[in-house]
Amino acid sequence: MSIKKILIANRGEIAVRIIETCRRLGIRTVAVYSDADRYSKAVNMADEAVYLGGVSLSDSYLNAQKIIQAARDCDADAIHPGYGFLSEQADFAEQVDQAGLIFIGAPAEAMRLMGSKSAAKQTMLAAGVPCVPGYQDDNQDADLLLKEAINIGFPVLIKAVSGGGGKGMKIVEHADDFEKQLSSAQREARNAFGDDRVILEKYITRPKHIEVQVFADSQGQVVHLYERDCSTQRRYQKIIEEAPAAGLGDELRQAMQQAAVKATQAIDYRGAGTIEFILDDDQHFYFMEMNTRLQVEHRVTEMVTGVDLVAWQIAVAEGKPLPLSQAEIHCEGHAIQVRVYAEDTANDYLPSTGLIEELQLSTDAYGLVDSGVRSQDTVSIHYDPMIAKLVAWGVDRSQCIARMQSMLNHSVVFGVTTNLAFLSAIIDSEVFREHQIYTNSLDNKAINLQQAIPPEVMAILADDLLKQNSHASIWQKAAGWRLQGTQSLTMTMITADLSRTFQVEKNNEGYLVNGQHHYQPTQNDYCYRHRHHVQVIHHNQRYTFQLPNHDVQAVASDANAMYAPMPGKIIAIKVAEGEQVVQGDTLLIMEAMKMELAIKAERDGEIKSLAVVVDEQVKADDVLVELVP
Numbered sequence: 001m002s003i004k005k006i007l008i009a010n011r012g013e014i015a016v017r018i019i020e021t022c023r024r025l026g027i028r029t030v031a032v033y034s035d036a037d038r039y040s041k042a043v044n045m046a047d048e049a050v051y052l053g054g055v056s057l058s059d060s061y062l063n064a065q066k067i068i069q070a071a072r073d074c075d076a077d078a079i080h081p082g083y084g085f086l087s088e089q090a091d092f093a094e095q096v097d098q099a100g101l102i103f104i105g106a107p108a109e110a111m112r113l114m115g116s117k118s119a120a121k122q123t124m125l126a127a128g129v130p131c132v133p134g135y136q137d138d139n140q141d142a143d144l145l146l147k148e149a150i151n152i153g154f155p156v157l158i159k160a161v162s163g164g165g166g167k168g169m170k171i172v173e174h175a176d177d178f179e180k181q182l183s184s185a186q187r188e189a190r191n192a193f194g195d196d197r198v199i200l201e202k203y204i205t206r207p208k209h210i211e212v213q214v215f216a217d218s219q220g221q222v223v224h225l226y227e228r229d230c231s232t233q234r235r236y237q238k239i240i241e242e243a244p245a246a247g248l249g250d251e252l253r254q255a256m257q258q259a260a261v262k263a264t265q266a267i268d269y270r271g272a273g274t275i276e277f278i279l280d281d282d283q284h285f286y287f288m289e290m291n292t293r294l295q296v297e298h299r300v301t302e303m304v305t306g307v308d309l310v311a312w313q314i315a316v317a318e319g320k321p322l323p324l325s326q327a328e329i330h331c332e333g334h335a336i337q338v339r340v341y342a343e344d345t346a347n348d349y350l351p352s353t354g355l356i357e358e359l360q361l362s363t364d365a366y367g368l369v370d371s372g373v374r375s376q377d378t379v380s381i382h383y384d385p386m387i388a389k390l391v392a393w394g395v396d397r398s399q400c401i402a403r404m405q406s407m408l409n410h411s412v413v414f415g416v417t418t419n420l421a422f423l424s425a426i427i428d429s430e431v432f433r434e435h436q437i438y439t440n441s442l443d444n445k446a447i448n449l450q451q452a453i454p455p456e457v458m459a460i461l462a463d464d465l466l467k468q469n470s471h472a473s474i475w476q477k478a479a480g481w482r483l484q485g486t487q488s489l490t491m492t493m494i495t496a497d498l499s500r501t502f503q504v505e506k507n508n509e510g511y512l513v514n515g516q517h518h519y520q521p522t523q524n525d526y527c528y529r530h531r532h533h534v535q536v537i538h539h540n541q542r543y544t545f546q547l548p549n550h551d552v553q554a555v556a557s558d559a560n561a562m563y564a565p566m567p568g569k570i571i572a573i574k575v576a577e578g579e580q581v582v583q584g585d586t587l588l589i590m591e592a593m594k595m596e597l598a599i600k601a602e603r604d605g606e607i608k609s610l611a612v613v614v615d616e617q618v619k620a621d622d623v624l625v626e627l628v629p
């Protein structure tokens with residue numbers, strides 16, 4: 001059957017991505033949207049759009065009945081689920097088929113099998129695919145699980161059976177911590193997937209995450225499209241991916257590719273899939289899981305193979321054979337993708353929500369940008385805070401890194417806090433260049449990405465200010481900057497933790513900052529300003545400042561109270577009124593944006609009062625706990 005119209009059961013950048021391929025193929029598209037996405041980029045781009053309902057997922061993107069009915073009402077031939085949401089829901093795939101529509105994804109049976117980490121592991125063991133030693137049986141008795149963990153040997157990894165995205169996953173270093181971590185993993189899994197079952201695995205202390213892109217058609221042909229290294233992660237969430245994986249010997253690379261094909265053949269698969277492996281220090285690899293869908297990082301595979309994986313998905317769904325045989329698929333050059341998140345990396349990766357006042361995402365002839373948002377769009381509390389993917393290609397890894405750094409240097413976002421500086425620092429680090437980042441490197445703080453502010457940064461900012469503003473209007477246009485003669489500025493900046501004042505003087509040699517050496521900005525220095533916010537890039541490092549806003553009365557924070565950093569739900573309270581606490585103690589745990597956030601004491605004190613109870617929904621800035629010295 002030839003597909004003429006596709007309903008995209010998703011949102012954001014993946015919906016935009018699918019629309020782009022459909023336009024090239026001459027296929028009409030239908031977007032679906034919630035109240036929060038009524039004016040989104042994907043809705044604007046699609047040929048048609050259907051309103052689903054309110055912002056709750058059960059009322060919109062997870063409502064299978066509404067989505068299928070929308071596809072029927074607009075005479076769509078097929079539904080593409082993208083990734084996330086319903087993309088790996090076997091029941092949904094079956095309901096689509098029963099409705100007489102084409103599901104552009106994996107067979108329901110394969111989803112169901114691979115969706116259970118325990119069943120998947122048992123299947124791979126039977127097929128002869130190497131697996132991490134562990135426990136994957138049905139008995140979930142806590143005492144039995146502890147006994148099995150002791151038999152495996154600590155450290156042990158607890159993983160949700162139905163998990164993904166790092167949710168329901170905990171590392172346990174010692175037996176004494178097992179019960180607490182098991183409870184936390186089960187709670188996360190139950191909240192995220194409605195299934196609190198777990199498996200146990202031996203934790204590999206310096207793991208690499210290597211995955212192989214596979215594809216299968218209904219004629220029985222299975223191919224791989226090479227591998228990706230996705231080891232750069234925080235909290236088990238990938239943030240940088242690349243293809244091919246660097247540092248692998250040819251024999252190891254081919255063995256992983258062949259194992260991935262064997263694993264795919266073992267489950268009668270169809271469509272796009274990814275076999276994920278973990279690689280240890282001794283170059284032994286083990287099966288972790290299979291993702292029965294398109295991956296967020298599929299773009300790096302497309303860049304090195306020249307294949308449009310979405311187009312392949314559509315062709316296979318139509319019953320056609322794979323467009324290329326294994327011998328016809330080649331890997332050329334190197335590709336790197338970074339995920340730009342609206343989050344505060346200095347504050348435990350807390351999501352940053354609100355209006356995107358200005359968005360400039362740069363690319364070149366060898367790169368691309370996938371984004372579902374534009375300037376003046378809003379990062380909502382209801383969905384994942386990823387706002388874009390930047391992808392660079394080079395003839396080799398070194399050139400690819402340089403091009404990615406250039407893309408980052410020319411990209412800027414104002415209005416929400418992002419991880420752009422964090423990404424730049426990683427890409428520029430020696431450990432990344434030497435491909436020595438492991439999946440736990442960032443969480444273990446094995447990489448020091450904090451840098452002092454060099455005086456050159458202030459010189460770059462002063463130079464930008466003097467070039468773009470007449471001397472007479474500097475004070476009015478940039479509150480906090482005071483002109484002292486024609487070539488001297490006193491600048492008061494607010495950094496992440498404090499306010500600082502710099503004295504900058506200009507003469508024929510350049511800029512003198514606080515009496516230190518002269519510096520003349522170069523073409524490789526960048527300065528971006530938006531209202532009272534400034535981002536300066538020097539030596540591939542990004543520095544963010546805020547100019548004092550004299551038009552707004554500053555509000556001092558109340559050190560005797562703890563506030564909700566964002567809307568969420570209270571899931572645990574760890575203290576009682578009258579209890580003594582010290583700085584860093586966990587007071588309570590919130591669930592927000594599908595994550596658990598620990599609210600910790602900012603100083604020593606006594607709990608004066610608790611303003612919330614377990615299961616209570618709170619708004620941003622609601623008082624949670626009051627303390628007294």
